[in-house]
Amino acid sequence: MEFFNAKSILETIEMIKVHHLDIRTVTLALSLRDCITDDIKKTGDKVYNKIIKYAKNLKTYAKDLENEYSIPIVNTRIAVTPMSIIGESADEYDYVYLAKVLDKAAHEVDVDFIGGFGALVEKGCTRGDRALIESIPQALSETNRICSSVNVASSKAGINMNAVLLMGKIIKQTANLTAKKDGIGAAKLVVFCNTPGDNPFMAGAFHGYSEPECALNIGVSGPGVVLAAIKSLPKDADLGVVANKIKTIAFKITTTGELIGRELANRLGIPFGVIDLSLAPTPAIGDSVAGILEAMGLERTGTHGTTAALAMLNDAVKKGGIMASSYVGGLSGAFIPVSEDAGMIEAAQCGALTFDKLEAMTCVCSVGLDMIAIPGNTPESTISAMIADEMAIGMINKKTTAVRVIPVPGKGVGDRAYYGGLLGEAPILDVHKFDSSVFVNRGGRIPAPIHSLNN
């Protein structure tokens, strides 16, 4: 005889209905390595056919599960092998063509995004890697659903400063080619250090070289649920109690996500990959990571104490997730994208949250400088220097870091950039005016750090 607990049922319904618990994404990760040929059109055909074959039921089955469990599945996505390698054997490179093929396939199977239009170049670029990177501005401006990521640094290889320099230019070009939409192309482009090959979240999702033929990775979210749990505690509850509460909630979110992920993988007839438990905010009121930090007792996110509060939040989320599933992967932690988080937007608007504080927060958050709108006249070399700083934090601390900044064409400090949907809107943050160009133009590689003498 099975039993049910009415309190648990009400709690679950409240988490979904009131506190925005959702499955943020189900991401089909797919290897395209067997699509490589020396003819770019033939490669494109193989890529298209393979995506259709594997992903044709993804959206339908995800909708079925959403209905059966009454939990929203916000996005369906696809992550593929970094495309630099897929197009590299062609007699004539045409990465924009491959981007359009991916975009067409994404439209056909009706997924929200397809990631993997990128390259891993932390040690150096091959000819194909370079050609792909140079095609990014055009590719992102002529497609709708493509996301691009480039890994330019790792703790094992160091920082490829030639690639860092190049990416400053590419980000600027991408924003300028999508100037009518406040540079939205740059919102789909991210530069990484220590990128994981199983991340289901965009813009950084791709299917790593060491991954299997295909897998279903799932990303769950729920800042609103964590926020409500912390608010339910007395104001003087000590931080050990707060951390434990976060772990308990993270456990519940993760087990739910894994259930949906495994069921979907089963219906698609492919292996389950990982669950990524990331507190990914949305612009909806109450679905904010900044709100969590403020519920812990900070007047505004960005003030002194923010880094400590975020460190505890990020760590507690991982601990709760790890307890819930043996296959936690991807990024897992707390995201701090400015434009996607109502609390962060307010904090930036009132001056509490600055670029420099965000950089400090990235030392302990899940990823890095994310969805930050900066003045459109920011020099390329300054953007490269921002990337270099962020890569250094990841490299030295052996963590994943990333940069997704948008130099908003024609706008400056005091203006706002508007993207809509999950990407939200943001006040444009001020950046340092002093020049970094001599430093970033030196090029070469910042050597990998020493892995002992840890201080």
Place this chain on the structure above:
Amino acid sequence: MNDSKIIVTVSGQDKTGIVAGISAILAEYKVNIEDIRQSIMQDQFVMFLMADISNSKASYKELKQALLDKCEELGMEIWVQRKAIFDKMHTI
């Protein structure tokens, strides 16, 4: 974990015919009610019901739609979910 179990949660203003309306639909679809509880919480009627859909004459989707339609008619809120979500979320 049994995939054939569902939990139906109905809430809203108390009135006559709620339990009768829901159970009539379940009977029509040959869905067996295994446990049912109801109470008044904060002036709201709340009913929880566990049922087995293994002999259901229609798909999950059709059954759920029939229940949703009934509740719209009754002016009640309804959640129809596979029981596994509660088992997974609340047990170690």
